[in-house]
Amino acid sequence: MNFCGFVGHDDAKLALILNTIDGRCGGVLFWGEKGTGKSTLARLFRDLLPEGVPFIEAPLNVTEDALLGSIDIEAALGQGQRVFQPGILSRADGGTVFVDDINLLPSAVVALIAETCDRGAHVLEREGLSARHAARFIMLATMNPEEGFFSPHFLDRFGMCVSWTALGEGAARMDVIKAAAGHAQEPAGNKAGLDELRTRIAEAQIRVHAVLVSREIEEYIVSRCMEAGAEGHRGEIFRLHASRAYAAYCRETAVAEKHVDEVLPFVLSHRVRPVEEAEEETEKPDHQENHDRSEPPDGDRGAETRDGANEEQDHGEGEATDDDPSTHEKQVEARSKEEVFETGEPFGVKKIAFGKDRLKRTESGRRTKTASYGKSGRYVKSSFLNNRDVAVDATLRAAAPFQNARGRKEFLVIRPEDLRFKEREK
Numbered sequence: 064m065n066f067c068g069f070v071g072h073d074d075a076k077l078a079l080i081l082n083t084i085d086g087r088c089g090g091v092l093f094w095g096e097k098g099t100g101k102s103t104l105a106r107l108f109r110d111l112l113p114e115g116v117p118f119i120e121a122p123l124n125v126t127e128d129a130l131l132g133s134i135d136i137e138a139a140l141g142q143g144q145r146v147f148q149p150g151i152l153s154r155a156d157g158g159t160v161f162v163d164d165i166n167l168l169p170s171a172v173v174a175l176i177a178e179t180c181d182r183g184a185h186v187l188e189r190e191g192l193s194a195r196h197a198a199r200f201i202m203l204a205t206m207n208p209e210e211g212f213f214s215p216h217f218l219d220r221f222g223m224c225v226s227w228t229a230l231g232e233g234a235a236r237m238d239v240i241k242a243a244a245g246h247a248q249e250p251a252g253n254k255a256g257l258d259e260l261r262t263r264i265a266e267a268q269i270r271v272h273a274v275l276v277s278r279e280i281e282e283y284i285v286s287r288c289m290e291a292g293a294e295g296h297r298g299e300i301f302r303l304h305a306s307r308a309y310a311a312y313c314r315e316t317a318v319a320e321k322h323v324d325e326v327l328p329f330v331l332s333h334r335v336r337p338v339e340e341a342e343e344e345t346e347k348p349d350h351q352e353n354h355d356r357s358e359p360p361d362g363d364r365g366a367e368t369r370d371g372a373n374e375e376q377d378h379g380e381g382e383a384t385d386d387d388p389s390t391h392e393k394q395v396e397a398r399s400k401e402e403v404f405e406t407g408e409p410f411g412v413k414k415i416a417f418g419k420d421r422l423k424r425t426e427s428g429r430r431t432k433t434a435s436y437g438k439s440g441r442y443v444k445s446s447f448l449n450n451r452d453v454a455v456d457a458t459l460r461a462a463a464p465f466q467n468a469r470g471r472k473e474f475l476v477i478r479p480e481d482l483r484f485k486e487r488e489k
Contacts, residue, residue, distance in 0.1 A: 066110040067256040070238045075104055075225045077309075078329050080260075082201050082223070083111045084267045085308040089222015089301045090180065090202035092165070092333070099227045100239075101205040102163050108203060109159070110257060111264060117158030117200075119151055121176070123167055130175055131187050132194070139463030140475070147187070147194045152179050155200040165204035166213040176202065177220040219294070222301035223326075224333035263312070271311035276303065276318045284323055291327075293334040302330040424489075432488050440487035450484050457483035 069076070075093060082088045093101040109118040121130070132150035139146060152160065152175075160180075165173060179185040180202045187194045202221065206213060218224070230236050284306070288298045305326040310318045423434040438452050445457035462481035469476040 064107070065253055065257050066104075066107045067260060068253040069100070069104050069107055071230050071235050072100065072104060072225075072227065074328070075227070078223045078225050079104070079108050079111065079203075080264060080312060081305050081308040081326070081329075082203075083108075083264050084312060085271050085304050086199065086201050087222075087301075087304040088308055089220075089297070089304070090204075091329075092218070092221040092224045093205040093227055094208065094224055094333070095227025096229060097207050097209070099229050101227050105161055105163070105203055105205055108161075111261065112158065113261075117155050119155045119158065119160055121151055121160055121162045121168075123164065125151065125168075125172060127172065127175065130172065131185055132196075133187075134192060134460045134463065136459055136463055139460075140466055145192050145464045147192065149196065152176070152185050152198040152200070153196045156197050157199060159201040159203055162202075162204040164206055164210065166206040166208075166211045170214065170217075173214075173217050177217055181220070218333050219297055221333070222297070223305065223329040225329060226332065266314075267308070267311040270314070271308055274307045274310050274316060274318060276307060280306070280318050280320070280323065283320055287323065287327065288331065291331045291335050293331050295334065298331055298334045302326060305330055435487040435489045438485075438487070440489040442485045443488050444486050445483035446486050447482075448484055448486075449482070452485040452487075454483045454485045 066076070075091075078091045082091055093105060095101060112118060128150065130150050130152055132148050132153055135146040135148040138148075160176065162168065162176070175185075179198050180200060183197065183199045184195055185198050187196075204221070230239065281303070284299055284302050288302065291298075293299075302323065306318045306322045309326055310316075310322045313322070315322070442454070445454035458477065458481055459475070461483060462475065462477045465481075466476060469478075
């Protein structure tokens with residue numbers, strides 16, 4: 064199955080196509096239910112990339128060294144020089160980095176990927192090595208919100224976000240089953256359609272920089288983002304690039320309002336204000352209006368009081384009892400005239416988030432990350448502080464470039480100043 068043979072989810076396909084046309088669209092995040100094909104379509108994205116363009120997956124157990132690169136120990140031992148070994152982000156320059164279940168990655172790793180993508184390069188400062196390498200890539204990721212929290216700060220880094228749900232039509236679900244079971248052969252039209260799509264994308268990549276964006280369209284983009292309550296300015300920027308890419312894909316020479324509206328769900332769905340805030344703002348005038356209607360003018364209020372007193376006096380002078388239907392009607396009418404007061408402002412509950420402290424602890428059971436005093440816990444970095452827990456990898460990196468100068472013959476020569484020690488956290 065290729066990209067064109069994937070069943071349904073045309074909006075997700077369009078988001079990937081627009082990012083292929085213009086990498087400034089900001090990448091795509093597939094957000095939705097489990098088992099709906101998010102990862103499958105994301106991996107089929109490589110069908111749209113020209114031959115030789117990198118498509119690299121970052122696993123969930125990826126480390127900072129694997130992402131940014133480190134010193135090549137073998138080259139350092141053999142040549143006696145610091146040789147930089149590129150990491151995942153350097154190898155992905157000009158291509159795509161795909162992360163499946165990105166919300167399960169440590170926040171520090173996600174921050175490295177997002178920061179490098181925004182900057183277009185990454186800087187490495189480690190053990191006396193300073194390196195800067197270009198790293199321009201499309202950030203593509205999937206996540207299931209049921210599996211864990213994803214910071215709104217990182218969510219805003221994605222130019223587009225597409226919500227996924229299972230296909231509702233029975234015929235479409237049958238097509239998915241047939242493709243998965245191998246009962247249906249790849250239609251010949253899918254390959255021809257993929258070739259045609261690649262050609263159309265290549266033409267759009269050439270045309271996109273010449274697509275005109277008028278002042279009216281710029282104002283329209285800003286006004287629509289403000290109407291939607293988009294937070295920050297990334298919504299306008301990514302929407303501008305996405306609209307231009309879509310106009311180029313449609314073989315148009317200028318961006319129109321229809322192009323802007325078409326990409327609106329992709330760019331603003333994850334940037335609008337929370338629904339609760341919008342509901343509070345819309346409900347507040349209604350409460351005020353009801354409150355105004357429930358409070359008659361002073362003169363009318365006095366008339367109601369006098370009428371109520373007369374009714375009570377008539378009731379006292381008459382022979383009506385509790386079983387009298389007229390008495391019940393008067394009680395209902397009296398209750399209907401009760402004043403309805405406006406509720407007060409809701410109390411805003413602040414989210415409590417504890418950051419990692421700097422105090423080393425021996426106890427366990429804390430719900431927040433904390434440094435570990437002993438040798439238990441996750442090895443996160445190395446330092447010069449002697450805690451008798453030697454970081455072999457960092458020590459080798461520090462000692463390797465000096466082996467020729469130290470006259471190494473058979474065994475590795477390590478001096479006290481080369482020692483690095485592990486820092487752990489629980």
